[in-house]
Amino acid sequence: MVWDWLFTYWPQLLYGLWITLVLLFLSMTLGMMLAVPIGLVQVTGPWWLKYPARGFCTFIRGTPLLIQLWLMYYGLGQIFPMIPGLRHSFLWPVLREGFFYAVLAFTLSTAGYEGEVMRGAFLGVPRGELEAARAIGMSPWQVLRRVWLPRALRQVLPTLNGETILQLKSTPLAYTVTVMDLMGATSMIRQDTYRIYEPLIFIAVIYMVITFIITKGFAWAERQVPVKR
Amino acid sequence: MTLTRRFVMAAAGAAAMVMAAGAAQADIKIGLSSEPYPPFSSKDASGTWVGWEIDFMNALCAEMGEKCTTEEVSWDGIIPALTAKKFDAIIASMSITPERKKTIDFTDMYYNSPALIIGPKDGDKDISPEHFKGKTFGVQVSTIHSNYIDKYFKPAGAEVKTYGTEDEAKADLAAGRVDYVMGDSLTLFTYLASDAGKACCEEKGFPPDDKEILGEGVGMGIRKEDTALKEKLNKAIHALSAKGTLTEISKKWGLDGQMKLASPQ
Amino acid sequence: MPDWLAKALTLLSWGPAGYGDELFHGALRTIEISALAYFLGLTIGALAATGKLYGPNWLKKLLNGYTTLVRAVPELVLLLLLYYAGTDMVNTLLGGFGKGPVEVNGMAAAVGVLGFVQGAYSTEVIRAAILAIPHGQLEAARAFGMGGPLMARRIIMPAMLPFAMPGLANLWLIVTKDSALVSVVGGIAELSLVTKQAAGVTKQYLLLYLVTAFIYLTITLFSNRIFNWLERMTRRGQRKLV
Structure with a gap:
C-alpha cells in the first residue's frame, strides 16, 4: 500500500467530493420537487397526465441509470449538430457540460422512484381526513396544501434516508460522462500513478463516512418533526 | 416443497458454476x-x-x-x-x-504512427499551444495524448475532458462539446474519412514529437x-x-x- | 420508406449486417450474469442471515460489517475494487488452503462481485422474513423433535418465502440493472457493453441506447409477471389478505 499520492492529489479529491455532494443535493431536491406532482397526478390526475406519469415511472424504474445517462449525454449529443444556432445560444454553456446531464439523469431517476413512493403516500392518507377537510369548506387546493400533502410527506420522510444513500451510490456513474466527481478524481489518479486499489479504498471510506453523516442527519431531522401518535 | 428444493439446488448450481468458471x-x-x-x-x-x-x-x-x-x-x-x-x-x-x-x-x-489533432471544419489550422487558450480538448483517458495535452496545452490555458474510449471523445467533438480531439493519426484519419467525421471535422495538424511523452x-x-x-x-x-x-x-x-x-x- | 427508417432497420437487423443478433445475445448474457449473481447472492444471503440470527457474536459483528459496507459503498467502486483485487484475494485464500493459483475470468469476477453486493441485500430480506415467521410454528417444529437442518428445510424455508418474495423480486430487478455496470470494466459482451461498442462504431448513440433501454424494460416487465406468479405460488394455502 502506497499513500504518497494523497499529498499530490488532495485538491482534486476535495473538489471531487464537492462535486459529488452538489450532484447529490441537486438531484435529491429537484427530484423530490418533481416527484410530488408525479405522485399526485397518478392518484387524482386526468388520464392524459396519469398515464404519462405512470409510463415515466415504469421506464425509469425498469432501465439501468447508466443507460439513461448515456442516452441523454451521447444520444442528445448526436442531435446537436442538426440544430442550427444551438452552439451560439445561451443554453450552450450548460448543454456542453457533462455535469448538467448527470444532474438531469439523477433528478429524473429520483423523480421516477420517489414518484412511485409519493403515489403510495398520497393513497395512504386516510380518506376520512380528506373528507373532513372538504366538509369544513376547504377548496381542493387548500385540502392539498394543508392536509393531503403534509400528511403524505410525513409518511415519506422515513424512506428519504435510504433513498438519499441509494442516490449517493449512483453518483459515481457521472464520471463516465466526463464529470470530475470523487470517482473522476480517482480515475485521474489511476491514470497518473497506475495505483488502483488505494484510491478506490480511499473513496470507499469517504462514501461510508458520507453515508454515516447522512444517516445521522436524517435521524436528527426526524426528531425535529413533531409526530403525534 | 419441490419449490424450496429447486431453490436450494439452483443456488448451489450457481455457486458451482462460478467456481468452475475460473478453471480454463x-x-x-x-x-x-x-x-x-x-x-x-x-x-x-x-x-x-x-x-x-x-x-x-x-x-x-x-x-x-x-x-x-x-x-x-x-x-x-x-x-x-x-x-x-x-x-x-x-x-x-x-x-x-x-x-x-x-x-x-x-x-x-x-x-x-504520429499523433494528430483534429477539430471542427473552420479552416483554422493553428496548433500552437497559445492558440488553445480557453479551448477544450477531448481525449481518451490514460493515453500518451492525454499526457501530452497535460504537458503542453494545459499550462497554456487549454481545458481537458477525458473519456473512457476514444469514440466518445470523437462523438463530443461532433456534438461540439469539445473543440479539439488529440489521438493517434491513423485512427483519427479513419474517423475523418467516415460519414460522421466528414460531416463535422478536419485535420488540424501534427503536434511536435516528444519521445518522453509520446513514446517510441x-x-x-x-x-x-x-x-x-x-x-x-x-x-x-x-x-x-x-x-x-x-x-x-x-x-x-x-x-x-x-x-x-x-x-x- | 423514409431514408432514416431504412437505415435504422438495417442497423437493427439480424445477421452480419446489423446489430439485432448482437443485442439479443447481449440481452441473454445480461440475464445469465444476473441470474448467476442473483443465486449466488441468495446463497450468501441465506447463509449470512442464518449467521446473523443464530451465529456467535463475532460472526454477527463480521456480517454486520459486510452489510454496512455494501450498503454504503457505491456498486461501481466495489465492482472495480473487487474486479482487480478479487483475483489476488481468491488466490491468497486458496494459497492458505495449499491450492494453486486460479485465473478468475471476467465472467466469474462480474458474477462474484454482483453476487457479493446482492448477498448483502438478500441477507437483510431473508433475515426480516425469517423473523416474520410466527414463533409458534418454530416451537411446534422443535416439539416434534426436528433438528436444525430439517427444520430449516421443512419449516423455515417454506414459511419465510411469502414474506421474502416481494423483497427478492425487487433484488432481481436491481441485479439486472446493476449488471449494466459491468460494461464499465469491459470484457463481457452483455447488453450494455454490446450497445456501447455498437454505438461507438456506428455513431448511432441515440437509437442504440433507446433500443437497449427498451430491452431492459422488457426484461423488467417480463420478470414482474414471473415474480407475481411465483409470489402466488408461495402463498398457496395461505389465507388471502383482503
Missing part, C-alpha cells in the same frame, strides 16, 4: 481493449473483432505456433488487469513510454517478470517483419506507407 487455461492470453479503435481493432456488426492489430495478433500466434485466447477489458483498466494476471500480454495500440515502463514491460515496437512506438505490454515470453514475442515480431507479413496486413487495411513497422531484426 490457454497457452497465451491476449488482453484487448473493449472499445472500437478502428482501423486497429473494432467489433463489426457480426460481433467479431477485426482490424490491423487483430490480424497482427493472429499472424503472431501462428508464427509462434501457440494457441491464443483473448480477453477484453476496458482501456483504463488494462494495465492493472495485466498485473493482476487476467492475461499475459496486451495488444491494444499501447505506446512504449518511460512512465508505463515503471509498471510493466514491453516487447519491441511493432508499429509506430507501440509494443505489446507484458509483466516485468515474464522475460521468456518477451524473448519469444520479440522473435516472432521480427520474423513477421522479415517475412513481409506486417506490410501485407498494412496493405489490407489501406495503411501501407502511413505507419512505421517493426524492423526485421
